[in-house]
Amino acid sequence: MKKLLMIGAILLAPVFANAAGGPSVPLDHIKTDPTNQQSLQRGMQLYANYCLGCHSAQYQRYERAADDIGIPHDLLSEHLIFSDQKIGEQMTNAMDPDQAKAWFGAPPPDLTNEVNLRGADWVYTYLRSFYVDESRPYGVNNVVFPSVGMPNVLAELQGIQRKGCGQVAKLDDSGNTVVDPLTGKAMTAQSCDVLVVDQGTGSMSVEEFDQAAYDLTNFMAYMSKPYLQDSKSIGIKVIFFLLFMTLVFYFLYVEFWRDIKKKH
Ligand code: HEC
CATH class of the missing domain: 1.10.760.10 (Cytochrome c-like domain)
Known part of the structure; x- marks a missing residue:
């Protein structure tokens, strides 16, 4: 049993290592x-x-x-x-x-x-x-x-992109969009990490x-x-x-x- 646990831990190690180093943004x-x-x-x-x-x-x-x-x-x-x-x-x-x-x-x-x-x-x-x-x-x-x-x-090509505030799709912990159970529409949330391009600055x-x-x-x-x-x-x-x-x-x-x- 101990051996099995050890093997399991070794096999799972890369998963956790990845999770730690992974991106925090969706x-x-x-x-x-x-x-x-x-x-x-x-x-x-x-x-x-x-x-x-x-x-x-x-x-x-x-x-x-x-x-x-x-x-x-x-x-x-x-x-x-x-x-x-x-x-x-x-x-x-x-x-x-x-x-x-x-x-x-x-x-x-x-x-x-x-x-x-x-x-x-x-x-x-x-x-x-x-x-x-x-x-x-x-x-x-x-x-x-x-x-x-x-x-x-x-x-x-892209233009000048800035961080601004706006509405973004609301995500649950696993990164899926949250749907309003009443209206069936995707829910949004206010965020100040929205990226917006200044119009006309890129080709x-x-x-x-x-x-x-x-x-x-x-x-x-x-x-x-x-x-x-x-x-x-x-x-x-x-x-x-x-x-x-x-x-x-x-x-x-x-x-x-x-x-x-x-x-x-
Ligand atoms: C003026 C030089 C320069 C040009 C041109 C450039 N890059 Fe980079 N790029 C860098 C530098 C320097 C880094 C390392 C950044 C760091 O580690 O802080 C980097 C990092 C990266 C990374 C992340 C590497 C990693 O650590 O995993 C990617 C992906 C990348 N560049 C893609 C591109 C692509 C695609 C293009 C063309 C559209 C491009 N770069 C053009 C200088 C450049």
Whole structure:
């Protein structure tokens, strides 16, 4: 019994560790889609333009990404590689980690694995959660990553986002919206953590920016599991193979028993 309890405690340890380090704010939920090539192409374009200068993706080769998400090699070389790198190389940059630490307080981590590490919901919410905070070195803070060292590099698209007061959907302890039992409608509550964009300060509408953040996260999710599509199609082939072999073995079985029955 003691042993069982010990094993249980060891198995559960990561769950509690996660709970302790997890975000205290509710995350917006998205469903990444490795088959949506247009979204992945837009995501890669955003990544190359807005992120790669600081964040390498050193386990990802340009060429593999181009083939997986359907970008012709010449287009990718021309429009998405800004250094003198070749298409067969990894998506790295020339940032010196020590200098970066001096500039931002922390070096920008490599993001090839980020979605495995934090989850797609976290990344998606993070990218949309920068807000003006004059007390920070770059004038912005982030709701899901307080005191983050990263500037709001997508501000020209999103616009200037501030924290203000307003009505938000009321959530229960597990993060689900609370429904009024009388009216059947979702209940709201007053909150002063509402993020609002100053109108006309960004080149995108709120919906367009959400889509851009989704595309970026989708591309990062692809980088985290570049084999996902392959493993699905291999999985289907394996199942067909097994079904086929079942048929073969069934006929073999019938054949064997025919001989055995004859003898008796
Ligand atoms: C000017 C440099 C710079 C650019 C450009 C930049 N970042 Fe960052 N980013 C940082 C720094 C610095 C950190 C580390 C912050 C810290 O630890 O305080 C960071 C942190 C992050 C993290 C959190 C990493 C973690 O700890 O889990 C994510 C996710 C991220 N960036 C995504 C992006 C994406 C996506 C883009 C492109 C839209 C981008 N960043 C562009 C500098 C940058």
